[in-house]
Amino acid sequence: MGKRALRILWTSLACALILCIGVFVWITAYMVSQSGETIHEVGTIYMSQMSTQLKLQFSLFIDSRVAQMEELVGRTAAGDGDAGRQSLDEVKASARGYDYTYLGLYDEDGNGTALFGEDIEIIDEDAFLDGLRRDEKKVAAAKAQSGEELILLGVPAVYQMEDGGRSAALVAGLPMKHIEKNLSLDIGETLVYSHFIRKDGTFILRNADATEDSYFERVLSYGQSPNQTPQKMLRDIERAIANGADHSIVLTIHGEKRSTYFSPLPYSDWYLVSVMPYGTLEEPIMALNGKRIATTLAGCGVITIVLLFLFFLYFRMSQQQMAALDEARKKADSANRSKSEFLSNMSHDIRTPMNAIVGMTSIAKSNLDDAGRVQNCLQKIELSSKHLLGLINDVLDMSKIESGKLTLNMDRLSLREVVDSIVNIVQPQIKEKHQQFDVFIQDVDVEDVYCDGVRLNQVLINLLSNAIKFTPAGGTIYLSLRQEPSPAGESFVRLHFYVKDTGIGMSKAFQERLFEAFERENCERVNKTEGTGLGMAISKYIVDAMQGRIEVHSEPGAGSEFHVTLDLEKALIQVEDMRLPPWKILIVDDDKQICEDAASILREMGADAQWTLDGESALTMAQERHRAGDDYEIILLDWNMPGLSGLETALQFRQQIGGTIPILLISAYEWNHIEQEARRAGVSGFVAKPLFKSTLFYALNHYMGIAPEEMSSxxxxxxxxxxxxxxxxxxxxxxxxxxxxxxxxxxxxxxxxxxxxxxxxxxxxxxxxxxxxxxxxxxxxxxxxxxxxxxxxxxxxxxxxxxxxxxxxxxxxxxxxxxxxxxxxxxxxxxxxxxxxxxxxxxxxxxxxxxxxxxx
Incomplete structure (x- = not known):
């Protein structure tokens, strides 16, 4: 390569480096210059929302108090003589019960008579009385003789006054502390506090750190801004207040920058002044700027190294090698982009059913000769696919959910299929974290109901996914379903879903905020766990839309239990008569509740069911029956039991008693990996938890010569x-x-x-x-x-x-x-x-x- 070409390459390399560094430096400088404006915009948006919330609370407070007074006037009749005095006595008694410290009557000319309380001086009296004459909701400030500040509310009312005339309005006064108490205006955990001021700047309510009589005086005395004088800031504030508009400024008082937002209050000529220390927003953004600069320098260094490496590599490799390398680089970049886009668009809810679909597909492909296993895999793929389709529909319908227009697709569904689907979806996560998982079914007589199956799945999977995430390896997770009569009527049934875990639990304070959007508890264990904080809020929204309720009971370090209650309409469908012969059946499970529920279901279907809690006692009971010539005709064994496991119990049963008595293994987990070992131990078949009535019937009816397919249509x-x-x-x-x-x-x-x-x-x-x-x-x-x-x-x-x-x-x-x-x-x-x-x-x-x- 000639010197001229080499010089061109070196010049090109230097220009590229300078250009890259210059672009990075310009971008960094521009972003830093925009940080102050961004902080102000974010602060304005946040303070606007906070002001809106406070104004709404203020409106609700005034509306509720005005409604009290209107109700009080409505149930007392105006009259003369004793009847009029009796009405006023009732009004005064009720007003004292509502914590009013002042009550008075005012006529059309603005003359007032106090019914009880100290005499008052109404501030902006003309505006207040004019509003009452126009039947407007109007509030005003007043000062009692003792100096106590009151907030006045008035409603139209006709009563006989002491001078013989007729009143036009009933006016009641509350101490200003009621406003402070109900609106929480002082500095709290959010670091936002507020004042109430009049249009002339005088305080109606002030925060503890304000000692002046006027907010305008406070701005002139202490207010500082790098771009404006205190006089200019004050003129802007006065102009906004005169126009009834919102206004936002950043000023420094006592050396502290504060984001301040002015907003008019309803029912009055007052203004709400909300204040937040500027450092709350400034510090993280300034820290981000520092990281951005460091990242820029690192990026420049990386680019420099890569460019130098490519430059020297060019001299050592032929054009063919360079072409091959370029092709390989393009493929790698394309693969990385595809992978990044894929991962960035994935969510936990979508990965879960996809895991089941991919896993079951692989199992089916590996066992094409085993029709039963392939059929089982296809069923689970179908269930997971339906759930995945439901999630996609949820994403497409997200705009309606966010606008509060959630629609429910109430259709007939099988509770057994719902629980089976959920168990199949969460099992891979349970297995991956080596957790214990069990499902309990109690008093479930109605298996088919009308409900939005996708939404119900979404709620339960959210709860189970959280239980899995926040329960350490080796922990235990339970899903329970219980039924009882519904107060909504005989055509409904009340369902209780319980999701319980032995995980890290939650503090009492966080439980109060659990169902709010984007809320996550601030602790090290939670911060290391993926999540947006939306799952519980969405679940609460869905349960509320179904007119149900969701509750949580939790203690730090002691796990959590979620309880979902729904009243659902029964699906009135023709159900085959599930009757079994009077078989003698033995149920063996280390969980007493499962044994009792399964035995109750079997007895209801006509079988003679007994149960025990461990393999040793099961063998003893079976041997006694065998010696008496009255063997059990079917044995149901839990797979995972302490002491003798289900497989060990089955093996010893075959060795000690022998025979062809069917032994069915019960499990909430996949049994494919133990099926061959179970068959060698003498197990005849398998039953999947949860043990619904239909699950037990279809599992056992094979042994009385009836296949489930023959009963369907x-x-x-x-x-x-x-x-x-x-x-x-x-x-x-x-x-x-x-x-x-x-x-x-x-x-x-x-x-x-x-x-x-x-x-x-x-x-x-x-x-x-x-x-x-x-x-x-x-x-x-x-x-x-x-x-x-x-x-x-x-x-x-x-x-x-x-x-x-x-x-x-x-x-x-x-x-x-x-x-x-x-x-x-x-x-x-x-x-x-x-x-x-x-x-x-x-x-x-x-x-x-x-x-x-x-x-x-």
């Missing part, structure tokens, strides 16, 4: 739909392939229309009654689903009322309403749930079968 449902002709409007080839495969399995005859226009044309060319129904996509080229539906409904044919069902990814409530408004019969959301498809087709096609037959 999917085959009957598919036979009823078999042969029905469906016209499917779908422009996406992959969506068509999926729908065709799923619907053909039901025996349906499917014909495709590539868009809405083709769908309308095929319907018009067909003979009346050729199609039994139409499944209509919405977003299609040439003609969308709405237009196609309107065209079909407008056709002059006897079957123009053919069932048309939307099958679309447009899933919001307004989308459903729009589908129904344009003439569709129902709405199915993609990705499609085949059970919902069957139910919907039965509802609209089979119910109109007679009509269709007559058309043909």
């Amino acid at each position: 999917p085959e009957k449902e598919m036979q009823m739909l078999s042969g029905k002709r469906i016209l499917l409007a779908e422009d996406n080839d992959l969506n068509w392939e999926i729908a065709d495969a799923l619907l053909t399995q039901l025996g349906l005859v499917i014909e495709r229309a590539e868009n809405g226009r083709v769908c309308v044309e095929k319907f018009r060319r067909s003979e009346p009654g050729s199609y039994d129904g139409i499944l209509m996509d919405i977003r299609m080229p040439e003609m969308d689903g709405y237009e196609a539906t309107k065209a079909i409904r407008a056709a002059s044919r006897p079957d123009a009322d053919i069932p048309i069902i939307a099958m679309t990814a447009d899933a919001f409530t307004e989308d459903i309403q729009r589908c129904l408004a344009c003439g569709m019969n129902d709405h199915i959301t993609k990705p499609i749930d085949i059970a919902i498809v069957i139910q919907t087709l039965q509802k609209h096609i089979l119910s109109g079968e007679d009509h269709s037959s007559s058309s043909k």
Whole structure:
């Protein structure tokens, strides 16, 4: 390489370094210069919100006191003589009970008579009385003879006064300390405190550090600003107050910079002055500036080293090697960008079901020859996928949640499936942290209710995820479900969900703020744990929307227990009669509550159930029954027990008693990794916790010759739909392939229309009654689903009322309403749930079968 080229390279390198350093220095200088303005803007926003809250509290306080007085006037009648005096006596007695220290009557001319309390001097009396004459809510300040400051409130009232005239208003006075007490104006934990001032700057209420009579005097005497004189600041304040506008300044008093915000108070001519020490915002931002400068210098150093390295590497490598290196660098950068974008957009709630989906998929791929295991994995993938879909819908609906328009999709759900789904989702996290996990079901007679399943899952998973995060390895977590009659009526049932852990617990002070957004307890253990502080606030919002309640009981170091109570409507569905033969069944579990609940359920189904708490006593009981020739016919064993485990107990049972008595292993965890060992120990099958009635029935009915599949009706449902002709409007080839495969399995005859226009044309060319129904996509080229539906409904044919069902990814409530408004019969959301498809087709096609037959 020639000297000229080398000189160009060195010059280019130097220019690049200078440019990079210059850009970094300029960016840093610019950001530092903007810090003061940023601090002021952040302070103004914060102080504006604080002032709004205080004004709202002030309004609520005044409204409640005025309502008291209006109620007092409303229930006492004006009159003359004894009746009038009796009314006034009642008014005075009630007013004293409301803590008023002054009560008086005022006529139209502003003449007042005190009913009790010291004589007062009303400040701004004319404005106050004028407001009363106009029936406005108005407050005023007054000073009693003793010097005590009062806040006055008045309402229209007609009573006989001492001079024989009639009053126009009833005026009551409260000590100003009531305002201080109710609004907490003094310096507190937030470091924000407030004053009340009049338009002329005189104090109505002042903070403890203000000794002057006028706030304006305070500004002139002590106020300092690098850009303004005290006189200029005061003129700006007076101008804002005269215009009734908010105003924000930063001034220094007694050597301390303070962010100060002025805001008019309702029902008065007063102003609220809120003050926050500037250092509260300035210190962290200044610290950030220091870190930014350090980071900039480090970045410059890194860039310099990298550029020098690349420069010397260029001389040592050929163009081909450089090209390969450049290609590798691009791929690495692309991979890193993709990974960073992916991780930045992930949340804990989405990773949890994804973990279950990926894990179950891997297990299924590794066990393709084991149909039972693959089926189990697919079921769990389906449950996790549905939960993940629900989370995506939540994200899309976030704008409505934030605006307070949360909508609930109340549909029939199975509590057993809900709990199974949640257990499957949280199990990987439990296993990863080596925690103990158990599920308790008590007195659950109604398994199907109407509820928003996605929202319920969201609440329970939030609670369990927090329990897992804040419980150390080896700790214990419980999920319990209990039912009882609901006070809402016989058609409802009350559900109690308990999530209990042995984790780090919470302080009493934090429990009071737990359900507020962005709240996290300030301790070392919590600060090291991921979280936004939104989970509990969202859970509380959802439970409130379901008209339930959520409570927490916790102590630091002793764990936490969350209690969710919901009153849900029972789903009145046909349930098969779950009856078992009078088998003699032994239940073995180290948890007494589980034993008692399972035994109660089995006895209710007709079995003779006994229980014990450990493997040793179970073997003793089984041996005694065996010697008496009255063996147990089924044994239910908990897998994880102290002393003899479930596997050891099963093995000794087979060795000591033998026989073919079914032994079923109970576990709340995956048993795939112990299945072979369990089979060798003599275990006949497995039962998953939690032990619902249906769970036990379907697990045991195999041994009386009845398979669960024979009791359900999917085959009957598919036979009823078999042969029905469906016209499917779908422009996406992959969506068509999926729908065709799923619907053909039901025996349906499917014909495709590539868009809405083709769908309308095929319907018009067909003979009346050729199609039994139409499944209509919405977003299609040439003609969308709405237009196609309107065209079909407008056709002059006897079957123009053919069932048309939307099958679309447009899933919001307004989308459903729009589908129904344009003439569709129902709405199915993609990705499609085949059970919902069957139910919907039965509802609209089979119910109109007679009509269709007559058309043909």
